[in-house]
Amino acid sequence: MTNALRLPLATAFLVALFIGTGYVQSWNTALQLLNMGLVSAIMALGVNLQWGFAGLFNVGVMGFVALGGLAAVLVSVEPVPAAWQAGGPRAMIAMIAGALTITGAIVTYRRSPKRWRLWAMLAVLLVGFVLYRWLFSPARDAIEAIDPASTGFLGGLGLPILVAWPVGGLLAAGAAWLIGKTALGLRSDYLAIATLGIAEIIIAVLKNEEWLSRGVKDVYGLPRPVPNEIDLQQDPGFVAQAAEWGLDPVTASTLWVKLAYTGLIAVVLVLLLLLAQLALNSPWGRMMRAIRDNETAAEAMGKNVTRRHLQVFILGSAICGIAGAMMTTLDGQLTPGTYQPLRYTFLIWVMVIVGGSGNNYGAVVGGVLIWWLWIQVDPMGRALMGFLASGLPEGSALALHVEDAAQYMRLFTMGVILLVVLRFSPRGLIPER
Amino acid sequence: MDLLNALVALTNFVVIPAAAYGAQLALGALGVTLIYGILRFSNFAHGDTMAFGTMATILTTWGLQAAGIGLGPLPTALLALPVGILATSALLLATDRMVYRFYRAQKAAPVILVIVSMGVMFVYNGLTRFFIGVDDRTFSDGERFIVSARDFRDWSGLDEALAIKTSQLITLVTAVVVVAALFWFLNRTRTGKSMRAFSDNEDLALLSGISPERVVTVTWLLVAALATVAGTLYGLDKSFKPFTYFQLLLPIFAAAIVGGLGSPLGAIVGGFIIAFSEVAVTYPLRKIIGYLVPESLEPGGLVQLLATEYKFAVSFVILIVVLIFRPTGLFRGKSV
Numbered sequence: 001m002t003n004a005l006r007l008p009l010a011t012a013f014l015v016a017l018f019i020g021t022g023y024v025q026s027w028n029t030a031l032q033l034l035n036m037g038l039v040s041a042i043m044a045l046g047v048n049l050q051w052g053f054a055g056l057f058n059v060g061v062m063g064f065v066a067l068g069g070l071a072a073v074l075v076s077v078e079p080v081p082a083a084w085q086a087g088g089p090r091a092m093i094a095m096i097a098g099a100l101t102i103t104g105a106i107v108t109y110r111r112s113p114k115r116w117r118l119w120a121m122l123a124v125l126l127v128g129f130v131l132y133r134w135l136f137s138p139a140r141d142a143i144e145a146i147d148p149a150s151t152g153f154l155g156g157l158g159l160p161i162l163v164a165w166p167v168g169g170l171l172a173a174g175a176a177w178l179i180g181k182t183a184l185g186l187r188s189d190y191l192a193i194a195t196l197g198i199a200e201i202i203i204a205v206l207k208n209e210e211w212l213s214r215g216v217k218d219v220y221g222l223p224r225p226v227p228n229e230i231d232l233q234q235d236p237g238f239v240a241q242a243a244e245w246g247l248d249p250v251t252a253s254t255l256w257v258k259l260a261y262t263g264l265i266a267v268v269l270v271l272l273l274l275l276a277q278l279a280l281n282s283p284w285g286r287m288m289r290a291i292r293d294n295e296t297a298a299e300a301m302g303k304n305v306t307r308r309h310l311q312v313f314i315l316g317s318a319i320c321g322i323a324g325a326m327m328t329t330l331d332g333q334l335t336p337g338t339y340q341p342l343r344y345t346f347l348i349w350v351m352v353i354v355g356g357s358g359n360n361y362g363a364v365v366g367g368v369l370i371w372w373l374w375i376q377v378d379p380m381g382r383a384l385m386g387f388l389a390s391g392l393p394e395g396s397a398l399a400l401h402v403e404d405a406a407q408y409m410r411l412f413t414m415g416v417i418l419l420v421v422l423r424f425s426p427r428g429l430i431p432e433r
Numbered sequence: 434m435d436l437l438n439a440l441v442a443l444t445n446f447v448v449i450p451a452a453a454y455g456a457q458l459a460l461g462a463l464g465v466t467l468i469y470g471i472l473r474f475s476n477f478a479h480g481d482t483m484a485f486g487t488m489a490t491i492l493t494t495w496g497l498q499a500a501g502i503g504l505g506p507l508p509t510a511l512l513a514l515p516v517g518i519l520a521t522s523a524l525l526l527a528t529d530r531m532v533y534r535f536y537r538a539q540k541a542a543p544v545i546l547v548i549v550s551m552g553v554m555f556v557y558n559g560l561t562r563f564f565i566g567v568d569d570r571t572f573s574d575g576e577r578f579i580v581s582a583r584d585f586r587d588w589s590g591l592d593e594a595l596a597i598k599t600s601q602l603i604t605l606v607t608a609v610v611v612v613a614a615l616f617w618f619l620n621r622t623r624t625g626k627s628m629r630a631f632s633d634n635e636d637l638a639l640l641s642g643i644s645p646e647r648v649v650t651v652t653w654l655l656v657a658a659l660a661t662v663a664g665t666l667y668g669l670d671k672s673f674k675p676f677t678y679f680q681l682l683l684p685i686f687a688a689a690i691v692g693g694l695g696s697p698l699g700a701i702v703g704g705f706i707i708a709f710s711e712v713a714v715t716y717p718l719r720k721i722i723g724y725l726v727p728e729s730l731e732p733g734g735l736v737q738l739l740a741t742e743y744k745f746a747v748s749f750v751i752l753i754v755v756l757i758f759r760p761t762g763l764f765r766g767k768s769v
Binding site for chain 2: 034055057059098129154182183184187188189193194196197198200201204207208209285340341342346348350353403409410412413414415416418419422423426
């Protein structure tokens, strides 16, 4: 089967899947699934750029996604003037001092004579660290003391939340630059371990730096780029329109809001997909694949492999950051406690591998399909376990355990799907060519 | 006297916990490094292998406890350990048979095997949670302390107390025994030597008639034992929670890479380096400094360099520093 046939078939299957979900469960569920599926597809596009185009192994997707979420908060939440007054400038100066320390340490190391450059660098780091802590700790305490139950953080810029989408990409790109600079050019597994680490650290920062992101107290009620359901229900024009469609206002408003989100996400997805396709078929894309397939040969042809890797690593991570900001927008809240590597890193990898690494359409199809499965395996698993438990005596400990264990079916299923695809169809549903 | 107090506080809060944690990390890193040396890939499922082994041990422990069998002052889990190792060996050998062998025969690129191990990780994750759930479990029983804080204070007359938990001593003793046995096996027995030969130069080893499948089987058995022991010791010392074991992956890999991937000695040294830095950096040193400097100089804050939540950052920074300055690790591992 050629891709010309596989792609329409896969798309038709997905459409049928979601229409089926709409009929069997509800249209609300179907749209909710579709929205998150499309966001996941964008993350898969980013990972595909890194893995499919260039063979880079990034297992820090969660970190970049979370940075996007942070961007949503920092851009869209109204600033908290009292907190800014209490410690805002001092905290900012501390941040600058911290950044200067690191730059200073690097410059010292590069400029000093070889014999004592290590000690000089350590001295700069020590002085800078003490200075930073002296500047920062009082500022942090002051900020966090301002009305901790409802704010206790600096807030954001109060801009429209759509601005956060590109900003999320920029934040993620910055982090990717830092990590790529150190870990690229070494073995591929090292990049994997380094990205795994940076993702955990980013989540730890989001959870603990309450002055920045409110930590595990969560930021909720983020502004929305689409109208509110309640407002729609009170709008006579909309109610009349809903009546015309034969829907009650409540259902109509939830569907309408979800459809608006779908539209927004679809625009970004199509745009990114278009760009990724253009990149894939451009000389740049051919060079990337050449590097992926044979690094030594590409290097002999005068290509700077490490630089190109850095480039594509930053681009892919930026896409994950954009998707992260979109996801937080869709949720309307930032909950650092819910970021789990299995869900935000490894599941995205399953999407890319199942969809077909190296093929952008494949990544999108894989993203939507695997997201649907991830959500639907849960009720299916419960039904299966309920069926298994029905043979056991009612209310026995074993029956309860079996029913309780159903929620872990999805991890098991995803692992099996990944292993089966890797073994029997390693090129995925829609292969590279 | 103050100096003694400071020393006791340092030993109690930093040295002993870090030594126990370091031994646990070292055992974990040994497993990672063995797989890397023989099978030539970074096994992402290692944390979950540890979780699975610990889970099997815990379930057996509960069974033994229900039957009233115990070891007196020692935790029952030690008695259950062999069962845990057997269960893990069966799981790993089955996985190798069903999953890894295919790729070995194909001579697949290492990175493909890493992705495969990601799938295996998902499966183990699901299995462990399926049997035991996601909650925190404590399963240590027997005597809690060997030296309790009060006894030590009465005995020494110092202000500071020294407490040694049974689990900490057991960890250290077990780790020494296991590591000694492993090194004896690798250096003295025929199978161990053939494993080292295979790790050094696969073609030459094949040429001299070493059976690769046998080497691989023995490796998985060793890894099963190491992972189960490491996981059980960690669980006894702290508590068992599947997600924590997954998170151990980062310090374990950091330990293995810092020591040099593929070098067993390096894995041990790396484990202790990571553990000691992690504990020292995240422990509030105020008390210790308070004993050492005059009262007027006593620091106001906790003198905690880094909040405990950032302990991952420590292994990460050490990892990055080693990658930048000495990518092959301290003991010249295989990787460049």
